[in-house]
Amino acid sequence: MAKQLDYHTIREIFTRFHAAEPEPKGELEHVNAYTLVVAVALSAQATDAGVNRATRALFKIADTPQKMLDLGEEGLIEHIKTIGLYRNKAKNVIKLSKILVEEYGGEVPNSRAALQSLPGVGRKTANVVLNMWWHYPAQAVDTHIFRVGNRTGICPGKNVDAVERAIEDNVPVDFQQHAHHWLILHGRYHCKARKPMCPTCIIRDLCQFEDKTI
Template sequence: MKTPKPESSTENWKKSNATGRRKGAAAQKAGASRRRRTSLTAYSEAEIREIFRRFSIVRPEPKGELEHVNPFTLVVAVALSAQATDVGVNRATRDLFKVADTPQKMLDLGEERLIGYIRTIGLYRNKAKNVIALSEKLIRDYGGEVPRTREELMTLPGVGRKTANVVMSMAFGIPTMAVDTHVFRLGNRLKLAPGKTPDEVEDKLMRIIPEDYLFHAHHWLILHGRYCCKARRPECEHCVIADICKFEGKTADVPVPLPGPQPG
Protein backbone atom coordinates (compact mmCIF):
# COMPACT_ATOMS: atom_id res chain seq x y z
CA MET A 1 0.00 0.00 0.00
CA LYS A 2 1.38 3.34 -1.08
CA THR A 3 1.93 5.79 1.73
CA PRO A 4 0.34 9.22 1.00
CA LYS A 5 2.85 11.95 0.53
CA PRO A 6 2.69 14.35 3.45
CA GLU A 7 1.51 17.84 2.59
CA SER A 8 4.07 20.57 2.72
CA SER A 9 3.71 23.48 5.07
CA THR A 10 3.11 25.68 2.01
CA GLU A 11 0.19 23.53 0.88
CA ASN A 12 -1.26 23.55 4.38
CA TRP A 13 -0.94 27.31 4.51
CA LYS A 14 -2.72 27.68 1.15
CA LYS A 15 -5.61 25.47 2.26
CA SER A 16 -5.88 27.24 5.59
CA ASN A 17 -5.78 30.61 3.89
CA ALA A 18 -8.48 29.58 1.37
CA THR A 19 -10.70 28.30 4.18
CA GLY A 20 -10.16 31.51 6.08
CA ARG A 21 -11.12 33.57 3.04
CA ARG A 22 -14.33 31.54 2.57
CA LYS A 23 -15.25 31.94 6.22
CA GLY A 24 -14.43 35.62 6.08
CA ALA A 25 -16.58 36.13 2.98
CA ALA A 26 -19.45 34.23 4.60
CA ALA A 27 -19.14 36.32 7.76
CA GLN A 28 -19.11 39.53 5.72
CA LYS A 29 -22.19 38.42 3.81
CA ALA A 30 -24.00 37.53 7.04
CA GLY A 31 -22.95 40.83 8.58
CA ALA A 32 -24.17 42.77 5.56
CA SER A 33 -27.49 40.91 5.70
CA ARG A 34 -27.87 41.78 9.39
CA ARG A 35 -27.05 45.43 8.71
CA ARG A 36 -29.60 45.58 5.87
CA ARG A 37 -32.24 44.03 8.09
CA THR A 38 -31.41 46.41 10.96
CA SER A 39 -32.04 49.31 8.60
CA LEU A 40 -35.48 47.88 7.86
CA THR A 41 -36.74 46.74 11.26
CA ALA A 42 -35.74 46.20 14.88
CA TYR A 43 -37.08 42.64 14.80
CA SER A 44 -35.64 39.29 13.79
CA GLU A 45 -37.33 37.20 11.11
CA ALA A 46 -38.55 34.81 13.82
CA GLU A 47 -40.05 37.68 15.84
CA ILE A 48 -41.87 39.10 12.81
CA ARG A 49 -43.28 35.70 11.93
CA GLU A 50 -44.49 35.24 15.49
CA ILE A 51 -46.14 38.68 15.51
CA PHE A 52 -48.20 37.89 12.43
CA ARG A 53 -48.87 34.33 13.55
CA ARG A 54 -50.56 35.75 16.65
CA PHE A 55 -52.48 38.35 14.63
CA SER A 56 -53.71 35.54 12.38
CA ILE A 57 -55.05 33.62 15.38
CA VAL A 58 -56.86 36.64 16.83
CA ARG A 59 -58.37 37.58 13.45
CA PRO A 60 -58.18 34.62 11.03
CA GLU A 61 -60.11 36.47 8.30
CA PRO A 62 -59.73 40.22 8.91
CA LYS A 63 -62.02 42.46 6.92
CA GLY A 64 -61.94 46.12 6.06
CA GLU A 65 -64.68 48.04 7.83
CA LEU A 66 -65.79 50.25 4.94
CA GLU A 67 -69.10 48.99 3.55
CA HIS A 68 -69.28 48.45 -0.22
CA VAL A 69 -71.04 46.26 -2.77
CA ASN A 70 -68.56 46.22 -5.68
CA PRO A 71 -65.14 47.63 -6.69
CA PHE A 72 -66.65 50.98 -7.71
CA THR A 73 -68.38 51.57 -4.38
CA LEU A 74 -65.16 50.52 -2.63
CA VAL A 75 -63.19 53.17 -4.54
CA VAL A 76 -65.78 55.78 -3.59
CA ALA A 77 -65.89 54.70 0.07
CA VAL A 78 -62.11 54.77 0.46
CA ALA A 79 -61.87 58.15 -1.27
CA LEU A 80 -64.54 59.52 1.08
CA SER A 81 -62.76 58.09 4.15
CA ALA A 82 -59.79 60.48 3.97
CA GLN A 83 -59.75 62.46 7.25
CA ALA A 84 -63.00 60.75 8.26
CA THR A 85 -63.96 57.68 10.26
CA ASP A 86 -65.17 54.45 8.66
CA VAL A 87 -68.28 54.64 10.85
CA GLY A 88 -69.13 58.10 9.55
CA VAL A 89 -68.51 57.10 5.93
CA ASN A 90 -70.65 53.96 6.27
CA ARG A 91 -73.48 55.99 7.75
CA ALA A 92 -73.46 58.26 4.69
CA THR A 93 -72.91 55.66 1.98
CA ARG A 94 -75.55 53.11 3.01
CA ASP A 95 -78.27 55.18 1.37
CA LEU A 96 -75.97 56.55 -1.34
CA PHE A 97 -75.02 53.12 -2.69
CA LYS A 98 -78.66 52.08 -2.88
CA VAL A 99 -79.16 54.65 -5.65
CA ALA A 100 -75.66 55.02 -7.12
CA ASP A 101 -73.58 51.85 -7.20
CA THR A 102 -72.08 52.34 -10.69
CA PRO A 103 -70.19 55.22 -12.33
CA GLN A 104 -73.13 55.99 -14.62
CA LYS A 105 -75.64 56.08 -11.76
CA MET A 106 -73.29 58.37 -9.84
CA LEU A 107 -73.13 60.75 -12.81
CA ASP A 108 -76.92 60.61 -13.16
CA LEU A 109 -77.19 61.51 -9.47
CA GLY A 110 -75.08 64.61 -9.99
CA GLU A 111 -72.79 66.58 -7.70
CA GLU A 112 -75.42 68.54 -5.77
CA ARG A 113 -77.56 65.50 -4.96
CA LEU A 114 -74.40 63.56 -4.04
CA ILE A 115 -73.52 66.30 -1.55
CA GLY A 116 -76.87 65.71 0.11
CA TYR A 117 -75.79 62.15 0.93
CA ILE A 118 -72.24 62.88 2.11
CA ARG A 119 -72.69 66.26 3.81
CA THR A 120 -71.82 64.75 7.21
CA ILE A 121 -68.35 63.75 5.97
CA GLY A 122 -65.45 66.18 6.26
CA LEU A 123 -64.39 68.01 3.09
CA TYR A 124 -67.60 66.81 1.44
CA ARG A 125 -67.64 69.41 -1.36
CA ASN A 126 -64.18 68.57 -2.66
CA LYS A 127 -64.85 64.85 -2.25
CA ALA A 128 -68.11 65.15 -4.20
CA LYS A 129 -66.21 66.80 -7.08
CA ASN A 130 -63.67 63.97 -7.05
CA VAL A 131 -66.32 61.24 -6.99
CA ILE A 132 -68.09 62.76 -10.00
CA ALA A 133 -64.78 63.27 -11.81
CA LEU A 134 -63.56 59.71 -11.15
CA SER A 135 -66.92 58.35 -12.31
CA GLU A 136 -66.54 60.29 -15.57
CA LYS A 137 -62.99 58.98 -16.04
CA LEU A 138 -64.00 55.38 -15.37
CA ILE A 139 -66.67 55.61 -18.07
CA ARG A 140 -64.47 57.49 -20.53
CA ASP A 141 -61.21 55.58 -20.11
CA TYR A 142 -62.07 52.21 -18.61
CA GLY A 143 -65.49 51.30 -19.94
CA GLY A 144 -67.08 51.87 -16.55
CA GLU A 145 -64.88 49.22 -14.88
CA VAL A 146 -62.45 49.83 -12.03
CA PRO A 147 -58.87 49.12 -13.20
CA ARG A 148 -56.72 46.61 -11.33
CA THR A 149 -53.27 48.21 -11.39
CA ARG A 150 -51.94 50.79 -8.96
CA GLU A 151 -50.76 53.04 -11.75
CA GLU A 152 -54.19 53.13 -13.39
CA LEU A 153 -56.07 53.52 -10.13
CA MET A 154 -53.91 56.50 -9.18
CA THR A 155 -54.98 58.31 -12.34
CA LEU A 156 -58.49 58.59 -10.87
CA PRO A 157 -59.28 61.94 -9.19
CA GLY A 158 -59.04 61.69 -5.41
CA VAL A 159 -57.28 58.32 -5.50
CA GLY A 160 -53.80 58.22 -3.99
CA ARG A 161 -51.44 55.34 -3.32
CA LYS A 162 -53.16 54.27 -0.10
CA THR A 163 -56.60 54.16 -1.73
CA ALA A 164 -55.19 52.25 -4.70
CA ASN A 165 -53.58 49.69 -2.40
CA VAL A 166 -56.83 49.17 -0.47
CA VAL A 167 -58.79 48.64 -3.69
CA MET A 168 -56.20 46.24 -5.11
CA SER A 169 -56.31 44.16 -1.94
CA MET A 170 -60.01 44.21 -1.05
CA ALA A 171 -61.51 44.22 -4.54
CA PHE A 172 -59.02 42.11 -6.47
CA GLY A 173 -57.15 40.02 -3.89
CA ILE A 174 -53.72 41.47 -4.71
CA PRO A 175 -51.35 41.56 -1.69
CA THR A 176 -50.50 45.18 -0.94
CA MET A 177 -49.71 47.35 2.07
CA ALA A 178 -52.06 50.28 2.56
CA VAL A 179 -50.32 52.65 5.00
CA ASP A 180 -52.93 54.73 6.78
CA THR A 181 -52.39 56.65 10.02
CA HIS A 182 -52.62 53.45 12.10
CA VAL A 183 -50.08 51.50 10.06
CA PHE A 184 -47.73 54.49 9.88
CA ARG A 185 -47.95 54.90 13.66
CA LEU A 186 -47.27 51.20 14.33
CA GLY A 187 -44.40 51.07 11.87
CA ASN A 188 -42.63 53.81 13.81
CA ARG A 189 -43.83 53.32 17.39
CA LEU A 190 -43.11 49.59 17.43
CA LYS A 191 -39.95 50.05 15.34
CA LEU A 192 -41.43 47.44 13.02
CA ALA A 193 -40.76 49.47 9.88
CA PRO A 194 -39.65 52.97 10.86
CA GLY A 195 -39.89 55.60 8.17
CA LYS A 196 -40.41 59.31 7.66
CA THR A 197 -43.06 58.84 4.97
CA PRO A 198 -45.90 56.37 4.34
CA ASP A 199 -44.10 55.19 1.19
CA GLU A 200 -40.97 54.38 3.20
CA VAL A 201 -42.97 52.44 5.80
CA GLU A 202 -44.85 50.62 3.02
CA ASP A 203 -41.62 49.61 1.28
CA LYS A 204 -40.10 48.23 4.47
CA LEU A 205 -43.23 46.31 5.50
CA MET A 206 -43.50 44.73 2.07
CA ARG A 207 -39.90 43.53 2.42
CA ILE A 208 -40.04 42.15 5.96
CA ILE A 209 -43.49 40.54 6.25
CA PRO A 210 -43.46 36.80 5.43
CA GLU A 211 -45.14 36.12 2.11
CA ASP A 212 -47.69 33.72 3.61
CA TYR A 213 -48.95 36.49 5.93
CA LEU A 214 -48.74 39.39 3.49
CA PHE A 215 -52.29 39.30 2.08
CA HIS A 216 -53.98 40.07 5.42
CA ALA A 217 -51.09 42.00 6.99
CA HIS A 218 -52.35 45.53 6.36
CA HIS A 219 -55.75 44.71 7.87
CA TRP A 220 -54.13 43.12 10.92
CA LEU A 221 -51.99 46.21 11.46
CA ILE A 222 -54.87 48.64 10.89
CA LEU A 223 -57.14 46.80 13.31
CA HIS A 224 -54.39 46.41 15.91
CA GLY A 225 -53.70 50.14 15.70
CA ARG A 226 -57.39 51.04 15.81
CA TYR A 227 -58.44 48.85 18.74
CA CYS A 228 -55.31 48.11 20.79
CA CYS A 229 -52.21 50.17 19.98
CA LYS A 230 -54.21 53.40 19.96
CA ALA A 231 -52.76 56.80 19.20
CA ARG A 232 -53.30 58.54 22.54
CA ARG A 233 -52.98 55.59 24.89
CA PRO A 234 -51.80 52.19 23.70
CA GLU A 235 -53.66 49.43 25.57
CA CYS A 236 -50.57 47.31 26.19
CA GLU A 237 -52.41 45.30 28.84
CA HIS A 238 -54.68 43.95 26.08
CA CYS A 239 -51.91 43.29 23.55
CA VAL A 240 -51.14 39.83 22.14
CA ILE A 241 -47.56 40.83 21.20
CA ALA A 242 -46.62 42.72 24.39
CA ASP A 243 -43.64 40.43 25.03
CA ILE A 244 -42.22 40.93 21.53
CA CYS A 245 -43.06 44.62 21.07
CA LYS A 246 -40.09 46.99 21.15
CA PHE A 247 -42.06 50.16 21.91
CA GLU A 248 -39.99 51.89 24.59
CA GLY A 249 -43.08 53.33 26.30
CA LYS A 250 -45.06 50.11 26.59
CA THR A 251 -46.78 49.54 29.93
CA ALA A 252 -46.96 45.73 29.85
CA ASP A 253 -44.63 42.99 28.67
CA VAL A 254 -46.87 39.98 29.24
CA PRO A 255 -49.15 39.22 26.28
CA VAL A 256 -52.82 38.43 26.74
CA PRO A 257 -53.63 34.75 26.05
CA LEU A 258 -54.47 33.85 22.49
CA PRO A 259 -57.84 32.24 21.80
CA GLY A 260 -58.06 28.50 21.21
CA PRO A 261 -55.48 25.71 21.70
CA GLN A 262 -51.88 26.59 20.91
CA PRO A 263 -49.16 24.35 19.48
CA GLY A 264 -46.52 22.93 21.77
Protein backbone atom coordinates in the same frame (compact mmCIF):
# COMPACT_ATOMS: atom_id res chain seq x y z
CA MET B 1 -38.68 55.09 15.83
CA ALA B 2 -37.99 51.53 16.96
CA LYS B 3 -35.36 49.41 15.28
CA GLN B 4 -36.43 46.87 12.65
CA LEU B 5 -37.46 43.55 14.22
CA ASP B 6 -35.91 40.32 12.94
CA TYR B 7 -37.68 37.80 10.71
CA HIS B 8 -38.53 35.29 13.46
CA THR B 9 -40.06 37.95 15.72
CA ILE B 10 -42.18 39.36 12.89
CA ARG B 11 -43.34 35.86 11.94
CA GLU B 12 -44.39 35.24 15.55
CA ILE B 13 -46.27 38.58 15.69
CA PHE B 14 -48.28 37.79 12.57
CA THR B 15 -48.84 34.22 13.72
CA ARG B 16 -50.52 35.69 16.81
CA PHE B 17 -52.50 38.21 14.74
CA HIS B 18 -53.69 35.34 12.52
CA ALA B 19 -54.68 33.19 15.50
CA ALA B 20 -56.73 36.06 16.96
CA GLU B 21 -58.35 37.06 13.63
CA PRO B 22 -57.74 34.62 10.74
CA GLU B 23 -59.64 36.65 8.12
CA PRO B 24 -59.45 40.36 8.99
CA LYS B 25 -61.72 42.59 6.93
CA GLY B 26 -61.69 46.25 6.00
CA GLU B 27 -64.50 48.12 7.71
CA LEU B 28 -65.66 50.28 4.78
CA GLU B 29 -68.97 49.00 3.41
CA HIS B 30 -69.18 48.44 -0.35
CA VAL B 31 -71.01 46.28 -2.88
CA ASN B 32 -68.55 46.24 -5.81
CA ALA B 33 -65.19 47.62 -6.94
CA TYR B 34 -66.67 51.00 -7.84
CA THR B 35 -68.36 51.59 -4.48
CA LEU B 36 -65.13 50.52 -2.77
CA VAL B 37 -63.17 53.17 -4.71
CA VAL B 38 -65.75 55.80 -3.75
CA ALA B 39 -65.85 54.74 -0.10
CA VAL B 40 -62.06 54.81 0.26
CA ALA B 41 -61.86 58.20 -1.50
CA LEU B 42 -64.49 59.57 0.89
CA SER B 43 -62.68 58.16 3.94
CA ALA B 44 -59.70 60.53 3.73
CA GLN B 45 -59.58 62.47 7.01
CA ALA B 46 -62.84 60.80 8.07
CA THR B 47 -63.78 57.70 10.04
CA ASP B 48 -64.92 54.48 8.38
CA ALA B 49 -68.03 54.53 10.56
CA GLY B 50 -68.91 58.05 9.42
CA VAL B 51 -68.42 57.12 5.76
CA ASN B 52 -70.56 53.99 6.16
CA ARG B 53 -73.42 56.00 7.64
CA ALA B 54 -73.34 58.33 4.65
CA THR B 55 -72.94 55.73 1.93
CA ARG B 56 -75.53 53.13 2.94
CA ALA B 57 -78.35 55.08 1.31
CA LEU B 58 -76.09 56.46 -1.44
CA PHE B 59 -74.95 53.07 -2.72
CA LYS B 60 -78.54 51.83 -2.93
CA ILE B 61 -79.19 54.36 -5.69
CA ALA B 62 -75.70 54.97 -7.13
CA ASP B 63 -73.60 51.81 -7.25
CA THR B 64 -72.13 52.37 -10.73
CA PRO B 65 -70.28 55.31 -12.30
CA GLN B 66 -73.21 56.09 -14.62
CA LYS B 67 -75.74 56.09 -11.79
CA MET B 68 -73.46 58.45 -9.85
CA LEU B 69 -73.32 60.79 -12.85
CA ASP B 70 -77.10 60.61 -13.12
CA LEU B 71 -77.36 61.56 -9.43
CA GLY B 72 -75.10 64.56 -10.04
CA GLU B 73 -72.80 66.53 -7.79
CA GLU B 74 -75.52 68.27 -5.78
CA GLY B 75 -77.39 65.01 -5.30
CA LEU B 76 -74.19 63.38 -4.10
CA ILE B 77 -73.50 66.24 -1.69
CA GLU B 78 -76.88 65.67 -0.03
CA HIS B 79 -75.74 62.16 0.88
CA ILE B 80 -72.17 62.92 2.01
CA LYS B 81 -72.41 66.35 3.63
CA THR B 82 -71.78 64.81 7.06
CA ILE B 83 -68.28 63.82 5.87
CA GLY B 84 -65.36 66.23 6.14
CA LEU B 85 -64.26 68.01 2.94
CA TYR B 86 -67.48 66.78 1.29
CA ARG B 87 -67.60 69.41 -1.48
CA ASN B 88 -64.15 68.63 -2.82
CA LYS B 89 -64.76 64.90 -2.43
CA ALA B 90 -68.05 65.18 -4.35
CA LYS B 91 -66.25 66.92 -7.21
CA ASN B 92 -63.64 64.16 -7.33
CA VAL B 93 -66.21 61.36 -7.23
CA ILE B 94 -68.13 62.88 -10.14
CA LYS B 95 -64.89 63.43 -12.10
CA LEU B 96 -63.62 59.89 -11.52
CA SER B 97 -67.04 58.47 -12.41
CA LYS B 98 -66.96 60.37 -15.72
CA ILE B 99 -63.48 59.04 -16.49
CA LEU B 100 -64.53 55.47 -15.66
CA VAL B 101 -67.52 55.73 -18.02
CA GLU B 102 -65.63 57.42 -20.86
CA GLU B 103 -62.27 55.66 -20.68
CA TYR B 104 -62.88 52.31 -18.95
CA GLY B 105 -66.38 51.30 -20.06
CA GLY B 106 -67.73 51.87 -16.56
CA GLU B 107 -65.33 49.33 -15.05
CA VAL B 108 -62.74 49.99 -12.35
CA PRO B 109 -59.20 49.31 -13.65
CA ASN B 110 -57.04 46.94 -11.66
CA SER B 111 -53.60 48.50 -12.07
CA ARG B 112 -52.16 50.86 -9.49
CA ALA B 113 -51.15 53.43 -12.10
CA ALA B 114 -54.62 53.52 -13.68
CA LEU B 115 -56.29 53.82 -10.27
CA GLN B 116 -53.95 56.61 -9.19
CA SER B 117 -54.78 58.54 -12.35
CA LEU B 118 -58.35 58.97 -11.08
CA PRO B 119 -59.19 62.25 -9.25
CA GLY B 120 -59.02 61.86 -5.48
CA VAL B 121 -57.32 58.45 -5.68
CA GLY B 122 -53.81 58.35 -4.24
CA ARG B 123 -51.47 55.42 -3.67
CA LYS B 124 -53.12 54.45 -0.37
CA THR B 125 -56.60 54.36 -1.94
CA ALA B 126 -55.29 52.39 -4.92
CA ASN B 127 -53.61 49.87 -2.60
CA VAL B 128 -56.80 49.41 -0.55
CA VAL B 129 -58.79 48.65 -3.71
CA LEU B 130 -56.12 46.30 -5.10
CA ASN B 131 -55.96 44.45 -1.79
CA MET B 132 -59.63 44.28 -0.83
CA TRP B 133 -61.20 43.70 -4.24
CA TRP B 134 -58.53 41.91 -6.28
CA HIS B 135 -56.73 40.30 -3.34
CA TYR B 136 -53.38 41.62 -4.42
CA PRO B 137 -50.97 41.92 -1.45
CA ALA B 138 -50.74 45.72 -1.66
CA GLN B 139 -50.05 47.57 1.58
CA ALA B 140 -52.16 50.66 2.25
CA VAL B 141 -50.34 52.62 4.94
CA ASP B 142 -52.53 54.94 7.02
CA THR B 143 -51.86 56.74 10.30
CA HIS B 144 -52.57 53.57 12.32
CA ILE B 145 -50.08 51.46 10.38
CA PHE B 146 -47.48 54.23 10.43
CA ARG B 147 -47.79 54.45 14.22
CA VAL B 148 -47.82 50.70 14.86
CA GLY B 149 -45.00 50.04 12.42
CA ASN B 150 -42.73 52.58 14.08
CA ARG B 151 -43.68 51.81 17.68
CA THR B 152 -43.31 48.08 17.45
CA GLY B 153 -40.44 47.75 14.99
CA ILE B 154 -42.50 45.61 12.61
CA CYS B 155 -42.11 48.09 9.76
CA PRO B 156 -40.37 51.31 10.84
CA GLY B 157 -39.94 54.17 8.39
CA LYS B 158 -39.71 57.96 8.25
CA ASN B 159 -42.68 58.26 5.89
CA VAL B 160 -45.57 56.16 4.57
CA ASP B 161 -43.62 55.03 1.51
CA ALA B 162 -40.79 53.74 3.69
CA VAL B 163 -43.24 51.90 5.96
CA GLU B 164 -44.95 50.37 2.92
CA ARG B 165 -41.59 49.09 1.67
CA ALA B 166 -40.72 47.78 5.13
CA ILE B 167 -43.92 45.71 5.21
CA GLU B 168 -43.22 44.30 1.75
CA ASP B 169 -39.59 43.57 2.60
CA ASN B 170 -39.96 42.14 6.11
CA VAL B 171 -43.39 40.56 6.57
CA PRO B 172 -43.38 36.89 5.48
CA VAL B 173 -45.16 36.31 2.18
CA ASP B 174 -47.85 34.08 3.70
CA PHE B 175 -49.00 37.03 5.84
CA GLN B 176 -48.74 39.77 3.18
CA GLN B 177 -52.35 39.56 1.97
CA HIS B 178 -53.84 40.55 5.32
CA ALA B 179 -50.85 42.42 6.81
CA HIS B 180 -52.25 45.93 6.48
CA HIS B 181 -55.64 44.91 7.90
CA TRP B 182 -54.07 43.29 10.96
CA LEU B 183 -51.92 46.38 11.52
CA ILE B 184 -54.82 48.81 11.03
CA LEU B 185 -57.08 46.92 13.42
CA HIS B 186 -54.27 46.61 15.98
CA GLY B 187 -53.67 50.36 15.79
CA ARG B 188 -57.35 51.27 15.86
CA TYR B 189 -58.38 49.10 18.81
CA HIS B 190 -55.23 48.27 20.80
CA CYS B 191 -52.13 50.29 19.95
CA LYS B 192 -54.01 53.59 20.16
CA ALA B 193 -52.28 56.92 19.65
CA ARG B 194 -52.78 58.44 23.11
CA LYS B 195 -53.52 55.48 25.33
CA PRO B 196 -52.11 52.23 23.92
CA MET B 197 -53.59 49.19 25.64
CA CYS B 198 -50.25 47.55 26.34
CA PRO B 199 -51.34 45.43 29.35
CA THR B 200 -53.76 43.40 27.18
CA CYS B 201 -51.71 43.47 23.96
CA ILE B 202 -51.03 40.06 22.40
CA ILE B 203 -47.60 41.15 21.14
CA ARG B 204 -46.49 43.08 24.23
CA ASP B 205 -43.47 40.82 24.84
CA LEU B 206 -42.27 41.20 21.23
CA CYS B 207 -42.88 44.93 20.75
CA GLN B 208 -40.01 47.46 20.79
CA PHE B 209 -42.14 50.33 22.17
CA GLU B 210 -40.16 51.79 25.09
CA ASP B 211 -43.06 53.70 26.67
CA LYS B 212 -45.38 50.73 27.24
CA THR B 213 -48.28 51.54 29.51
CA ILE B 214 -48.44 49.56 32.75
